[in-house]
Amino acid sequence: MPELPEVETTRRGIAPHLIGRRVSEVRLRRPNLRWPIPTEIAQLLPGERITAVQRRAKYLLVETAIGSAMWHLGMSGSLRILPQDTPPRLHDHVDWLLDSGQMLRFTDPRRFGSLLWQPVGTIHGLLAKLGPEPLSDDFSGDYLWHASRGRTAPIKQFLMDQHIVVGVGNIYVAEALFAAGIHPERDAGSVSRVRYARLAIEVKRILEYAITRGGTTLRDFLSADGEPGYFEQELFVYGRAGEPCKVCGTTIRVMQLGQRSTFYCPKCQR
Numbered sequence: 001m002p003e004l005p006e007v008e009t010t011r012r013g014i015a016p017h018l019i020g021r022r023v024s025e026v027r028l029r030r031p032n033l034r035w036p037i038p039t040e041i042a043q044l045l046p047g048e049r050i051t052a053v054q055r056r057a058k059y060l061l062v063e064t065a066i067g068s069a070m071w072h073l074g075m076s077g078s079l080r081i082l083p084q085d086t087p088p089r090l091h092d093h094v095d096w097l098l099d100s101g102q103m104l105r106f107t108d109p110r111r112f113g114s115l116l117w118q119p120v121g122t123i124h125g126l127l128a129k130l131g132p133e134p135l136s137d138d139f140s141g142d143y144l145w146h147a148s149r150g151r152t153a154p155i156k157q158f159l160m161d162q163h164i165v166v167g168v169g170n171i172y173v174a175e176a177l178f179a180a181g182i183h184p185e186r187d188a189g190s191v192s193r194v195r196y197a198r199l200a201i202e203v204k205r206i207l208e209y210a211i212t213r214g215g216t217t218l219r220d221f222l223s224a225d226g227e228p229g230y231f232e233q234e235l236f237v238y239g240r241a242g243e244p245c246k247v248c249g250t251t252i253r254v255m256q257l258g259q260r261s262t263f264y265c266p267k268c269q270r
């Protein structure tokens with residue numbers, strides 16, 4: 001599933017091909033993805049010039065003077081820049097033709113992705129109550145410490161709550177908690193200010209590193225061929241149950257927490 005680093009990598013990959021371009025035609029091969037595609041996409045977008053491509057949580061916002069198209073990649077979605085004469089395949093659901101002669105193509109075998117519309121001057125309901133971006137200055141150890149006072153939820157679930165901070169998915173929260181030496185089951189409200197300062201730094205470091213490597217699944221935006229990423233070989237705990245800890249040699253464990261697999265080192269994480 002695309003996590004924040006993959007979405008940010010996608011943004012950086014497609015933005016130079018979109019910004020300043022006019023959408024000349026929108027081709028929808030089906031009326032809905034996860035949700036119905038709003039009529040504004042086909043009716044209002046053609047003729048508009050793209051002014052920016054932003055990311056909020058795992059949404060990509062393609063901005064124009066009249067509003068923003070909101071893409072979500074869901075479980076298996078991808079956006080690529082292709083020549084306009086590239087024949088569509090089975091799971092290619094949406095094309096935006098651009099005045100550059102290229103097109104933006106959305107492919108999604110499982111169709112959990114979405115394409116929505118946010119009129120200019122409004123904030124879509126899905127974006128309205130989200131916590132800060134983990135790579136922004138609003139996300140810090142002090143912010144986490146204040147937000148966690150009185151919380152008895154395990155710190156892993158606290159960090160994955162989109163009202164607290166957006167986009168720190170299962171892989172990255174596991175790696176950040178390991179790097180900060182914090183046990184995933186510990187009560188969020190019992191973690192000290194000093195340890196939260198370390199945790200915030202590790203969340204940022206791990207996400208930024210993953211972005212430089214193109215996320216856990218590197219995508220090639222200009223061709224249909226993906227290449228494997230390198231980040232998976234560099235994970236310390238995620239997906240490593242039964243293997244020795246790279247720091248202390250203790251066997252990495254896995255448990256279910258909030259119905260998600262949770263990997264940790266019982267010695268390094270307290």
Ligand SMILES: [Zn+2]
Pocket residue numbers: 245246247248249250265266267268269
């Ligand atoms: Zn260890």
